[in-house]
Amino acid sequence: MGILDRLGLTDKRMKALASTIDLTTRSPWITGEDRLTTIAVAKAIMPDGAKVEDFPLSREEALLIPAVSRARNLLVSTIAGFPLVALDKNGPLDSERQPTFLYRDDQQDTPYERMAGTVDDCLFYGRALWLLDRGAGDSPTFGPVLNGTWLPASKWTITNGHVMVDEQAVHESEYLLFNIPMYAGLLAVGDRTLRGARDTEVAWTDRIKNPVAALILRVTDSDAMPEGAEIEDFVNEWKSATRANGAAVGYVPEGVEMDTHMATDDSGLFIENRNAIRTDVGSHLNLRPSMIDGTSGIDSLTYTTKDGERNAFYDFDLPFWTKPIEAALSASKIVPRGQRVRFDQYDAYNPPIRTGVPTEE
Structure with missing residues (x-):
């Protein structure tokens, strides 16, 4: 074994980490392989006339x-902050028996970055x-x-x-595959929601730039304005002019009147739409929704506290993500039979008790 092998920098590892394969866009129209694909492939299978915005x-x-x-x-900061620990029927293994790959990465990434x-x-x-050594x-x-890298x-x-x-098949002993129950990921299952969110973001920022909802130039004297392309140029x-910085004064020629229509409420900022996006x-x-600064849709008579929301997050929301990761790390090809791997969430459920000299409030 050479020095590169001892450092975890084998030819296979270096080749994989240096790969330049670009598969950054998922196509929901490819079935069976659930693979990432390029925009060129998506464009080839999109109907004629489709726009890039529809990808x-x-x-x-x-x-x-x-x-x-x-x-x-x-999700990333919460889960990546949990240490990984191996257990058997008697509970957590002692420190000498803990698999080192759970708390150490021989590559440049830290265990936190790896889990993130x-x-x-x-x-x-x-x-x-993960690639395994x-x-x-x-x-x-x-x-x-x-x-594991x-x-x-x-x-x-x-x-x-x-x-x-x-582009080379890897033996099952050389990798660990994590699968989440949502299967295809947010980019696929939330495609319409994400595109709607993008369009809403564009719409409300455009309204900030142009607070006048509608501006109508009405010709009162047909002889005042010529027909044809000059009207389009005038518009x-x-x-x-109205979109220029500091635009406040304009000139309306004789025979033309200007009507403006302003939003009378916050609808121009699409506040309800933006909150609905957080819910979706x-x-x-x-x-x-409350965990991502959205408004909950529960009945107004239902009483909730911050501690209750926090506990519900750890008890019901987070396991959807942590349990599949724990299951993959507990597979028989990863740890010996009779052992399992879990996230150590003790600190999350047992916050430190304040110490020091009591003070009157």
Whole structure:
């Protein structure tokens, strides 16, 4: 074994991490393989006349939506902050018996970054992948796991049931695949919601730039304005003038009157729409709206507290994401029979007790 092998930088690992395969856009029209595809493929199968705006959003575009960014940051920061611990029938293993790959990554990424990338991929694509390094054991192929490295979703795919890294099939002993019950990920199952959110974002920011909801130039004297293209030019000039910075004064020629229509309430900012987006994004991701700064749709007579919302988040929302990850890490090819891996959530349920000199309020 050479020094690169000792550092976890084998030829296979270096080749996989250096892969330049670009598979960043998911196509919901491809079935059976659930693979990422490029915009070129999506464009080829879209109907004639389809616009780029109709294509499924990429991860980067989805993160521009505040509700998605908030939900993603909440899930990633919460789950990645939980330590991983191995247990048997008697409870947690002692420190000498804990598998080192659970709390250490021999690559440049820290265990926190590894889990953050894993949760991020599961959220957007429904799957995540680790490359495994194994030591010598009773089985020639399934020796004890020494290290696990998260591989970004853009560097691998699944073809005909085989995991492909750098277009080469990988043996099942060399990877760990995480599957979330939503299967296809937010980019696919929430495609319409995300595109609606993007359009709503564009609409309300455009309204901020143009607070006048409608401006009508009404000709009162037919002889004052010529027919044809000059009218269109006149309208375009007014459109540019009203959108210019500091636009407040304009000139209306004789025979033309200007009518303006302003929004009389907050409908121009689409506040209800934007709150509904948070509810819908939360529904796709199994998150209650209050956790992503949305308004709950429960009956107004139902009393809830911050502690109650927090407990419900840990008891009902978070397990949707943590349980599949724990199940994958507890597979027989990862830990010995009779052992299982769980997130240590003790600190989440047992916040520290305040200490110090009591003070009167």
